[in-house]
Amino acid sequence: MGIEIIDYIKASGGKIIDTLGGSSSIQSDYNNNDSEDDSNERVGLAIALYIVVFSVLFLTLIFSKKIIKIVRHTEVMIIERFGRYHRTLNPGIHILAPFIDSPRVIHWRYVDLPIGAKKTQVMIQNTDRIDMREHVITFGRQHVITKDTVQINIDALMYIQVTDPMAAVYSVQNLPDSVELLAQTTLRNIIATLTLDDTFSSREFINSQLKDRTMKDAERWGVTIKRVEVMSIRPPKDIKQAMEMQIQRDREKRSAILHAEGEKESMIVKSKGLAAKVVLSSESDKTVSIQNAKGFAESRRLKSQADAEVIRLIRKGIDNSNVSTTGYLVSSNYLDKLSQIPTPETQLYLLPETSFNFATSISKSIKND
Template sequence: MDAILLISLVIAVMAVLLIIKGLKIVQQSEAVVIERLGSYHKTLSPGINWIIPFVDLPRSIKMRRYQLINNQQVAAIVEETRIDRRETVLDFPSQSVITGDNVSVTINGALYFQVIDPERAVYQAENLVQAIEILAKTSLRSEVGRMELDKLFESRQEINDRLQIVMDEAGNKWGVKVTRVEIQDIDIPRDVEDAMRKQMTAERERRALVLQASGEREAAIARAQGEKESAVLVAEGDKTASILRAEGEREAINQIVAAGDGQIDHQLVIGYLLGLEYLNTLPNIAKNGDRVFLPFESSSVLGAVGSLQQLLNQAPGK
């Protein structure tokens, strides 16, 4: 009986140990790929799982982790049986890239990815991180090689979007979702940087000159337009004044003729008008300061005055 009890106790202990050994607690956002006798069996989901000890074994995956060595963060490739399904950042180092106009630039960036299918991540790539990093570098060289240096700086977001599309298409095979790609720094040679700085300075000076010339042209147009409008207004004023003066003179003559019952000599009226026009013209002959010599015929002016006198004498009551 003691032997049977001992055997039962040993079996119970072994069963408990097997159960404990077979229990696998998977944390949230983690996954474990299980192989049974060397082939894929299943993927453990978060929570409590049970596997057959020594028959079911977790398959490891290579990941890059940063370790603190001598107070410095050092990247190292480690093998883990638990696959982190959270978003992971991959900082690929600086590399030399040739642009479309044969300028060598140094670019470094960061790539964010997430393991969506743990089975593919384990079996489709021997070293998942290395595969993603090399693909990112080659894709970056390809995209930058299509662009000239001037367009490279202003098209950074365009490069990021293209890289994400390329990386995401390739990552589907590996069970990886590339969420975004960011170019961090773009370093160019010193001589090229100096040339670009001079070019930008010249461009700013050219724009300043163009703006200045445009402002002067608009000012000249505005000034000419103002002078034109002023001249039109003066001419219209002179025209209106002449019309009013002529109408006034005509009305005055009509009144004189009407007062004289049509007995006024029309030759005297014409002489009066000519003399009046002559007297109105004299002050404007040299108004601009020029010296003008004219033959002065006092008899013409006196004749005009005499005509005026005769007109007044012919009026009724004279």
């Protein structure tokens, strides 16, 4: 509006000046006002240009964020065109068609049990990217019943990996939640076929059965189950106390058995030692007896030789007399024995007088022979 006023003044300026009888100073004021209007017009144009450039840059940034997609390593992105599946973006930079292509936003709900926590937490994740790395799904504590109707609490882990992103998004509504519920149901069915003792001693069997039974459904959802692990099995308190008492009794029983076996081994070793000692003693006594017998036999042999030599000499000495050799030897031995009777340790008994003629009678009988 200011420009229109100035143009009007310029058009009618001469008439106004002539009518009022103006001077040249008024004309110079008009010229100054005209230059100021030109500078203001340039400033307005510059501001408008800045606004347009900023708007273009802002819109370009917004559209570039919508159109240009950078997919990181180990991730993929599902792209839909007009609400239908179009393609899967692998790691790298990609340009989408504006207004018709858009990434599929995935809403995943899962239960998480942080390390050291006692309660599980429900986590909700909204993302347009699918992580292709291996994931760990932590089950909450499950109340299951064994074959012998004992209620126990069991915790488990499942390691899964997405292998088919399209199936993971379109084949199941909530992948983590579905895999968790499937594993929990399968675990209850497996535990129901085992007794309490079998449950504690068959962890490897439970892990393998749980993996095999859930593998088919998991593959249909575009997931591969890598491994399943049972973390802990907790029986009720009364059964736990009974089991601890049973374990204590078993330990005491094993200790008593080991002690008895130790004593048995000790007695066997001692018996073997005594037997060896007896054998060695018998061998020693046998050797001593043999040596004594040999010595006695040798002494008897030598004595016999000496007696024979004595008899030979006696016979030679009394050969020319009427004395019998046998009678001589008997009388000689009799007198020797008779001389040994009176000792301090023995008692002497006097026999009738006829007994002293015993040697004479023997000698005569031998001589007569």
